[in-house]
Amino acid sequence: MKNIIVGQSGGPTAVINSSLLGVFKTAKDRGADIVYGMVHGIKGLLDRNIVDLSKHIKNDLDMDLLKRTPSSFLGSCRYKLPDIEGNEDVYEKIFEILNELEIYAFFYIGGNDSMDTIKKLSDYGLKINSPIRFIGVPKTIDNDLAITDHTPGYGSAAKYIAATTKEIIRDGLVYDYPVVSIVEIMGRNAGWLTAAAALSKGEDCEGVDLIYLPETVFDLDHFIAKVGELLKEERSMVIAVSEGIKVADGRYVCELSDHIDYVDAFGHKQLAGTARYLTAEIAKRFKVKTRAIELSSLQRCAAHMTSRIDLTEAFNCGGAAVKLAFEGESGQVITLQRVSEDPYMCITKPADVHYIANVEKKVPREWINEDGTFVTADLIHYIRPLIQAEIDPLWVDGLPRHLKL
Amino acid sequence: MKNIIVGQSGGPTAVINSSLLGVFKTAKDRGADIVYGMVHGIKGLLDRNIVDLSKHIKNDLDMDLLKRTPSSFLGSCRYKLPDIEGNEDVYEKIFEILNELEIYAFFYIGGNDSMDTIKKLSDYGLKINSPIRFIGVPKTIDNDLAITDHTPGYGSAAKYIAATTKEIIRDGLVYDYPVVSIVEIMGRNAGWLTAAAALSKGEDCEGVDLIYLPETVFDLDHFIAKVGELLKEERSMVIAVSEGIKVADGRYVCELSDHIDYVDAFGHKQLAGTARYLTAEIAKRFKVKTRAIELSSLQRCAAHMTSRIDLTEAFNCGGAAVKLAFEGESGQVITLQRVSEDPYMCITKPADVHYIANVEKKVPREWINEDGTFVTADLIHYIRPLIQAEIDPLWVDGLPRHLKL
Numbered sequence: 001m002k003n004i005i006v007g008q009s010g011g012p013t014a015v016i017n018s019s020l021l022g023v024f025k026t027a028k029d030r031g032a033d034i035v036y037g038m039v040h041g042i043k044g045l046l047d048r049n050i051v052d053l054s055k056h057i058k059n060d061l062d063m064d065l066l067k068r069t070p071s072s073f074l075g076s077c078r079y080k081l082p083d084i085e086g087n088e089d090v091y092e093k094i095f096e097i098l099n100e101l102e103i104y105a106f107f108y109i110g111g112n113d114s115m116d117t118i119k120k121l122s123d124y125g126l127k128i129n130s131p132i133r134f135i136g137v138p139k140t141i142d143n144d145l146a147i148t149d150h151t152p153g154y155g156s157a158a159k160y161i162a163a164t165t166k167e168i169i170r171d172g173l174v175y176d177y178p179v180v181s182i183v184e185i186m187g188r189n190a191g192w193l194t195a196a197a198a199l200s201k202g203e204d205c206e207g208v209d210l211i212y213l214p215e216t217v218f219d220l221d222h223f224i225a226k227v228g229e230l231l232k233e234e235r236s237m238v239i240a241v242s243e244g245i246k247v248a249d250g251r252y253v254c255e256l257s258d259h260i261d262y263v264d265a266f267g268h269k270q271l272a273g274t275a276r277y278l279t280a281e282i283a284k285r286f287k288v289k290t291r292a293i294e295l296s297s298l299q300r301c302a303a304h305m306t307s308r309i310d311l312t313e314a315f316n317c318g319g320a321a322v323k324l325a326f327e328g329e330s331g332q333v334i335t336l337q338r339v340s341e342d343p344y345m346c347i348t349k350p351a352d353v354h355y356i357a358n359v360e361k362k363v364p365r366e367w368i369n370e371d372g373t374f375v376t377a378d379l380i381h382y383i384r385p386l387i388q389a390e391i392d393p394l395w396v397d398g399l400p401r402h403l404k405l
Numbered sequence: 406m407k408n409i410i411v412g413q414s415g416g417p418t419a420v421i422n423s424s425l426l427g428v429f430k431t432a433k434d435r436g437a438d439i440v441y442g443m444v445h446g447i448k449g450l451l452d453r454n455i456v457d458l459s460k461h462i463k464n465d466l467d468m469d470l471l472k473r474t475p476s477s478f479l480g481s482c483r484y485k486l487p488d489i490e491g492n493e494d495v496y497e498k499i500f501e502i503l504n505e506l507e508i509y510a511f512f513y514i515g516g517n518d519s520m521d522t523i524k525k526l527s528d529y530g531l532k533i534n535s536p537i538r539f540i541g542v543p544k545t546i547d548n549d550l551a552i553t554d555h556t557p558g559y560g561s562a563a564k565y566i567a568a569t570t571k572e573i574i575r576d577g578l579v580y581d582y583p584v585v586s587i588v589e590i591m592g593r594n595a596g597w598l599t600a601a602a603a604l605s606k607g608e609d610c611e612g613v614d615l616i617y618l619p620e621t622v623f624d625l626d627h628f629i630a631k632v633g634e635l636l637k638e639e640r641s642m643v644i645a646v647s648e649g650i651k652v653a654d655g656r657y658v659c660e661l662s663d664h665i666d667y668v669d670a671f672g673h674k675q676l677a678g679t680a681r682y683l684t685a686e687i688a689k690r691f692k693v694k695t696r697a698i699e700l701s702s703l704q705r706c707a708a709h710m711t712s713r714i715d716l717t718e719a720f721n722c723g724g725a726a727v728k729l730a731f732e733g734e735s736g737q738v739i740t741l742q743r744v745s746e747d748p749y750m751c752i753t754k755p756a757d758v759h760y761i762a763n764v765e766k767k768v769p770r771e772w773i774n775e776d777g778t779f780v781t782a783d784l785i786h787y788i789r790p791l792i793q794a795e796i797d798p799l800w801v802d803g804l805p806r807h808l809k810l
Contacts, residue, residue: 012579040581065609071575078580163709163804170476170807171706174417175483176445181702204470204807293701297586301576304568305709307803387803398712398792399568402575402609 001102002031004322006053007038007045008072008139009079009110009117013153014160014303015314016139017066017073017403019109022318023137024053025063030326036101039405041077042108042117045097046090056405065403067311068393070303073405080113081120084127091124098132105133105325109318111140111151115333115357122331122353133325136333136353137317141300143192146359147351148335152317153300155310155386158196160302161185161295162387165200165208168293169238173206179236180227180282181291183208184275186299188244191215191363193299195375196383197240209237214244215363216372218253223278224285226373231286243274253277304400308389313346320348344385406507407436409727411458412443412450413477413544414484414515414522418558419565419708420719421544422471422478422808424514427723428542429458430468435731441506444810446482447513447522450502451495461810470808472716473798475708478810485518486525489532496529503537510538510730514723516545516556520738520762527736527758538730541738541758542722546705548597551764552756553740557722558705560715560791563601565707566590566700567792570605570613573698574643578611584641585632585687586696588613589680591704593649596620596768598704600780601788602645614642619649620768621777623658628683629690631778636691648679658682709805713794718751725753749790 006023008016020037027035037056039049051074057063066073082090098106106121108114118136125132138145143154165183172181185194191213201207209230212218230237245253254274279290317334324332332350339345367379393400411428413421425442432440442461444454456479462468471478489496503511511526513519523541530537543550546562570588577586590599596618606612614635617623635642650658659679684695722739729737737755744750772784798805 012576043581069575070572071579075581076579159803164703164707166804166807167475167706167708168702170474170708170809171417171702174476174481176448176480199804202802202804204809291702293703294699296698297573297576297696298569298698298703301572302569303572303575384803389803390800392797395795397607398564398789398794399571399604399607402571404575404609 005036006107009041009114012071014156018314019318022315026319026322040075043077043079069402070301109137133330135321144190152314155307159387161196162199182275194242218245410441411512414446414519417476419561423719424723427720431724431727445480448482448484474807475706514542538735540726549595554743557719560712564792566601567604587680599647623650
């Protein structure tokens with residue numbers, strides 16, 4: 001028996017299901033017997049909540065729908081495996097279940113935390129001399145994984161952000177009085193997503209006026225002065241800010257607000273957004289209309305506008321993971337390596353999971369301008385190929401059709 | 406000389422430029438000499454800020470780009486003409502400029518306020534025996550204009566809301582613990598847009614769990630009880646609320662919040678959003694994750710996902726306005742009349758502007774369920790044809806291309 005099992009973990013992306021399809025289809029093509037899916041990741045596996053994927057991906061239409069379905073088809077979890085030492089019971093249970101299912105190879109599609117899962121499982125497997133192979137498939141809209149040129153999921157999010165920012169700019173510049181629109185974009189620690197707003201500029205679009213990433217310290221006075229300068233021209237402007245920008249003392253900008261919206265049942269403070277705070281600061285000082293726009297979860301689930309480059313690479317990462325496992329490798333993660341700039345070409349390449357797990361990749365300082373108010377041409381050149389080409393939704397009765405478990 | 410002039414006013418829609426194209430192309434086809442555009446509506450006209458549209462819409466490619474360009478190509482304004490009595494100087498100035506330009510017919514694309522402009526100008530024209538014809542072309546995402554079956558712009562906004570809600574539902578249901586997501590949708594007084602979230606339900610989607618429109622009184626206790634009931638099943642849910650829902654004493658739900666974000670330079674209180682307030686109320690009472698999502702201005706500017714039905718009707722309304730003016734009519738607005746339900750068919754029909762201006766059309770009470778927590782099948786049946794069919798963006802270098810003045 002050559003059974004395999006695959007799971008999805010962490011925050012979803014628009015193309016995480018293309019990686020799932022890459023694993024499923026390549027495994028089937030290469031002679032796998034049963035392709036199991038963990039429902040809600042490793043947590044689902046521990047609960048023996050698993051499905052036979054062949055019963056859910058039955059034909060070519062299902063495959064084409066799966067590629068166009070946002071969020072994690074198998075469901076996700078935020079569960080992080082405990083350290084092996086002192087928690088051997090958890091690992092014993094996992095391997096007991098995997099052995100019951102006669103698993104030959106285990107695939108996990110996810111970000112930093114998920115790669116940590118692959119690391120721990122393959123480490124434990126080595127320790128007990130298990131023949132099961134463990135391979136990680138990268139995904140995250142945040143693009144913050146080490147070693148890989150970029151992560152599957154980032155290109156589609158970047159495309160959505162750039163296209164939406166273009167639309168917001170057309171909308172924001174419509175009136176004959178100045179309006180300051182601030183667009184808040186995801187990214188607590190890394191500014192890759194916010195940087196994509198820079199792609200809005202072109203022959204047919206003014207682009208955003210200012211961009212603030214979490215990689216540089218945010219200075220409110222400097223920001224206000226910049227906005228004031230632009231307002232002297234009595235024109236509307238659109239500004240892109242990362243949700244994760246922080247001031248010099250280390251507080252998030254959204255923590256500068258006088259009020260806390262509420263404390264949730266888990267004791268987490270829910271803060272007013274960064275864009276809301278900044279528009280309020282502008283409105284206090286200038287006689288100008290303001291608008292705060294949060295792109296929110298649409299950045300990671302707008303499957304109706306995926307990048308075909310991203311989707312293809314996501315599929316290929318899944319497929320390459322299967323190939324690698326079937327060649328006998330374990331404890332590896334598939335990465336993307338840019339082998340040519342012009343024309344853009346990327347290939348998959350395995351990397352030792354120990355070099356990837358728990359390492360966060362930020363935007364290099366030299367790709368941000370000196371006063372931290374915009375990104376450089378090099379950064380735009382890096383992102384541009386990742387948003388290329390499209391894949392139309394399958395429209396049914398006026399709406400994009402998805403595949404549901 | 407058969408010169409005409411056209412302007413756009415009020416909040417933009419994804420297809421307001423298709424109406425502009427309908428006016429431009431039909432006027433040219435019917436022998437108009439110069440087609441002038443007012444830049445920033447009637448306010449631009451008063452400033453003699455006008456363009457010759459032939460110099461900006463030069464060929465078929467420009468036309469195809471214009472159809473796909475969100476926001477008002479000519480710019481917009483919120484300027485409302487004063488009453489004729491006592492303000493004759495304003496009207497004299499407008500007619501002086503129109504006569505200078507040898508204007509034969511005047512077209513204004515807009516919502517309630519814009520129809521008021523057509524009413525006043527045609528009334529004044531009659532009074533002074535001017536031969537200039539004044540015709541209104543309806544547009545508003547809010548769908549709140551009287552007499553017309555629906556307004557151009559609504560179908561595309563409804564399609565965006567329904568499609569995005571489907572994606573938010575897939576994303577919101579991904580975890581193995583309950584998450585309550587509240588999606589806030591535009592509409593201060595009318596719930597047409599929020600109702601479109603109901604279209605998300607289908608073979609491939611659970612749909613939203615609850616829908617609250619401004620047409621019924623919002624009861625916070627009843628809402629909390631409803632959410633509590635659903636949470637007993639320990640499942641995630643997605644709820645659609647209109648930004649304009651109000652409690653029994655007439656206050657907006659967003660006004661119930663303890664804090665005011667800020668007072669802007671115009672003295673307007675900027676309130677925390679309805680969704681944010683409601684998620685906070687839920688988080689106070691239940692041990693559950695919450696998410697507040699505001700669709701914000703994307704609802705009216707997401708030209709990358711327009712309804713082709715909507716786009717075609719918007720074009721036709723512009724064209725029908727020109728036809729009507731060239732047949733000698735004035736003081737009319739083009740409306741849409743649904744002449745067949747199945748198959749859906751709509752035709753344009755003129756209506757006296759006096760019956761349309763300043764009248765607001767709300768969702769009928771019988772299209773909302775008894776306890777005000779969902780909409781009826783009749784309402785879904787009414788909206789469904791309006792979101793049908795697509796028009797692909799013209800993709801250039803990974804992004805939708807627009808036409809800029």
